[in-house]
Amino acid sequence: MPKATPFEEHTERYDEWFEQNESAYESELDAIRRLLPAGYGLEIGVGSARFAEPLGIDVGLDPSGEMLEFARERGIDTVRGVAESLPFDENAFQTALLVTTICFVDDVAETLSEAARVLDSDGTLVMGYIDEDSPVGQIYKEKQANNPFYQEATFVSTDELLDELETAGFTDFEFVQTIFQWPGDLDEPEQVEEGYGDGSFVGIQARRS
Template sequence: MPKAAPFEEHTDRYEGWFEDHEDAYRSELEALRRLLPTAGRGIEIGVGSARFAAPLGMDVGIDPAGAMLGYARERGVDVVRGVAEHLPFEDDAFDTALIVTTICFVDDIPRTLSEADRILDPSGRLVIGYIDKNSPVGRIYQENKEQNPFYRDAVFVSTEEIVDALEKAGFTDFEFVQTIFHWLDEIDGPEPIEDGYGDGSFVGIKATR
């Protein structure tokens, strides 16, 4: 079952995170922007309230949490209610698929990536952004997950695990960026954005079919 209940019940708390951690949010946005193509039709899988889809130019968003989709709709994204493992779109329907933080909430990562592959054009790009479970922020999130309604049921993953899953799904040509080099409450201003992974807690991966 999709882990949507906390996002239905605590929508205001979710939105408040972005307001309370604006510099971290802006840093994550800019890291992902470096990976995303500037043209073509895009979808965010697990769009939430469209905090990423709207500024990054995604046309469509899908999410199982209806409360979140209300915010996404207000931010100008065409929304569909559904889950990542069963995308209600035709083959080759999009040029870009974006998945931000959602990868730790899906029930089936291989199925999610298979569906992303199916709906992408043969020359399409998949971009995934997430907190690496082996990073400083990832470790703190895992240590305190029982106190957080969003992360209580999350299954955090490492970059190596995601790359392995992407390769098994047929994706290649990986490009990495990383940001968030401090604990979130200590960030004051934009964080650096660097190539690669292993130092920053937030990692972005671009992969091709």
């Protein structure tokens, strides 16, 4: 079952995080912006469209009806559904985006397989997430039981995710990273660097093989 209940019950709390942690949010946006090409795009796990709106994503999918209301108010065409069974035709999109979503899906392999299916032959997948092996990832895991959003999350490392992406048929990987401190301690946006292994927030660009 999709882990939508906390997002239905705490929608405003989720959305307010981005205002309360504006520097971290701007850092993550900048990281994703560097990887995301132009094109007709879908965000899988659009949430309240805090990424879809500024990044110019056209369509947002989410299992939470409450989240989709926020997304619609931000001008996104919304569809209710789950990542493992996307209600779209093959080759429907030029880009697919998953930001802070992969730890909430029930099946990572099926999610990535579905993303590949709905992308066109030279489509691009962009992902952003907190790396399980990073300092922030470790703190999130330690505090997991006390956070309504992360109680049922399954964090993943970049190396694990790369294996899953290759199995799903993706290649030509490009990485960026940011968030080198605790997000709540930031007074200004962090720099975005190439690669992964130092920053807690990692962005990956991958193409269909």
